[in-house]
Amino acid sequence: MPAHVLYVGGEDNNLRIPFILAMRRRGYRVTAAGSGDPAPFLSHGIDFVSFPFDRFISPGSDLRALRRLVAILRELQPDIAQGFDTKPCLLVPLASGLSGTGTKAVRTICGRSWVYSSRAPLAVATRPVLQTLHRLAARRTAATVFQIEDDRDFFRRNRIDGRRGVLIPAGGSGVDVKAFERALAELPSREAMRDELGLGDAEVVVTVSRMTRQKGIPTLLKAAAIVHRVRPGVRFVLVGPRESEGPLAVSAAEIEAHSPYVIATGARRDVPALMRMADVFAFPTEYREGVARALLEASLAGLPIVSSAMPGCREVIRDGWNGLLAPPGDPERLADGIIQVLEDPEAARAMAGRADAVAREQFSLEVMADRMAQLYDTILRDREDTMAELPAADEPTA
Template sequence: MTHIFLLGSYAPSLINFRGPLIRDLLAAGHRVSVGAPDIPGDVRSALEAMGAMVYETPLERRGTGMRADLAYYRVLKRILLRIRPDALLTYTIKPNIWGAFAAGSAGIPSYAMITGLGYAFTEAGARLSTRQRLTGMAARWLYRAATRRSERVIFQNPDDRDDFIRGGCLVDPAKAAMIDGSGVDMEHYSRAPLPDAPVVLMIARLLAAKGVRDYAAAAFAVRASHPSARFLLVGPFDEGPDSIGREEVEEWVADGLEYLGPTDDVRPVIAQARLYVLPSYREGTPRSVLEAMAMGRPVVTSDAPGCRETVKHGVNGLLVPVRDSRRLAAAIVHLLDNPMEVEAMGQAGYELVALKYDVKQVNRAIMDIMKLSASREDHDDAQK
């Protein structure tokens, strides 16, 4: 029985994003342990009910202090030495970096999933503070050292892979592997009828780099010519330096934008929407876009790394330039004015997700990269 330790930086993501992977690993006959900081009781109970062993791994998610990160490394190393998993699988930047260091010290193979590159790889011309530039430099240096210890580094789109290598973060390009995002559970996010009402939706953490301000500006421009159009915004406030404050959101609400706050289940709000919009500046592979496509929604998103992988322009949605609220508004108006295109694009998006992004296919790809059997039958045969 192969023992896999799955390490993340945000406990609910172990269920929301990695739950299907945990279930598939367990169904294939593997043993699974998971780690994250600040694990709520309901999350712990849900993970244990799946059959996973759960470990608290204290981490300052937004901090840049080396002392706290080194404390995180020491905790990880102690856990790995105590439970001796056969492999460590990590995602997000701090688990990727410090998990690789800890696994290397403990003599355990590690695999890192790059789900997005963030400030360290923001496009040329973006205005970054001195602190953000220094943080980016430190992240690239640490990734370069960490990936020397990784068995494989798993990317979700070719732009991230190429920029990661070009930035000096992966000395050995042969370690790079590719998967199609985190996948989407086609049974959970089942197809829903398109409403006739002109309702537009964006789901994201409230960060400038997600294009939230561009969405708000586009919403007000569209409503000037289409006053019946509703623009919904769903997602939590964030603590990062790129965050959008409550006062700014309250001003948008006063002008007609509908902010619904965060939600544990996006399906009801996607079902309300006729169009899904994500004008992000960069993603790994945007999970919310895949969920909207699985439910049959056409998508307007940025011609940016990660985002452009999910949309074939004019087929299942429209691509617009990054940071261009005028072009974003024009794309939304075009789809609101062309209902037949909306229907066709929703169908095409659903078919694309089923073909390329089904979570079962993505999980099989991850297990193949880690050289794990993907079924209990394979596991049992290997034991004979």
């Protein structure tokens, strides 16, 4: 019987469908659990279980989520449960220990979240609590997958990495090259997308991100104003959700203050086409995240990239070679990079070509899925060895 793997994430767990399908092609039985819409999973024949939880600090909600996850593990009896993002990476190991199922827990560290990205008093005060929870979770974790070395080093320094820390670039979030190319072929053309948004032949800077402060959107808006003064024909298109982002969301009024040269589309399903219609991809994040899929997809779309020099971004972009990096929170340097790319299209095309090669060779879904399958096999061998050492049900213990 094939090993059963449960993938636990939040409302955006559907973004990992290509990865889940890749693991199914490698012979695993797969199930997804998350707080989002089940329809995308069901349309691909992936079993889905509802797992609501609060992304923000909420002890009462977290306790209910833990109980729910214990119940899910007892019902499904998966061999491996893999969590993505902060809350699932804490809840999956704790639930696996409480469930008594023998399920092996895998944490996938996709960055260090708002707690380590913000200097707000609440974030700073929460850090010791989060480290304590990770230390508890580490005791019940069969393996921890890190997307970037910076996170692995941090977990090691603080002794919260557990018994098996593995670096898999873009682990669980590699870019599906074939699916992206297929989407570009099937979605509306560059001209059609520009007509829809009323962009005409303007130079376009696109950003794909949640519209939150820690993602650097206020910095981007300030940079847009600087670029507008120098090149008034440039338009900025912001793609991503805002209303769902709670107290950290950028307000509609803040974005509206920069119209008509800034357009916010909200969340969209045609991101590849929106990228293809642009001239530059800007990624202003100030968030300690892993390898951002948006950077990889922008590379496949042939866009020159101007990004903040945050961990995760530096793993993809080498400044001046396959993109430009600016200090996080520095709108002047971000604007300078955008203007530089627009003023030197030949150099921009060369950088974009190198970025495309890096995305295909180092961060492709197939390369990452092979690495993950090797890890699963190691974990399952450990599980079999452990089970072999246990006494049979009718065998008396010493």
